[in-house]
Amino acid sequence: MTDPHDRTTVTEECAVCGATVPFGASVHVLVNPPDEETFDRYVCRSCYEAELEPLAE
Numbered sequence: 001m002t003d004p005h006d007r008t009t010v011t012e013e014c015a016v017c018g019a020t021v022p023f024g025a026s027v028h029v030l031v032n033p034p035d036e037e038t039f040d041r042y043v044c045r046s047c048y049e050a051e052l053e054p055l056a057e
């Protein structure tokens with residue numbers, strides 16, 4: 001029996017490339033710059049590494 005709340009069946013849409021990725025393969029990104037809108041999105045791991053990880057350094 002499949003549990004609809006099982007995290008492994010949940011997907012998120014990547015905010016960068018628009019791909020549907022499994023919850024477990026997505027990265028929650030929460031950025032709250034003082035002068036800009038809060039960025040609270042899920043992105044896929046490859047977009048995270050390409051787009052966001054460099055910014056965090």
Ligand SMILES: [Zn+2]
Pocket residue numbers: 014015016017018019043044045046047048
């Ligand atoms: Zn992506």
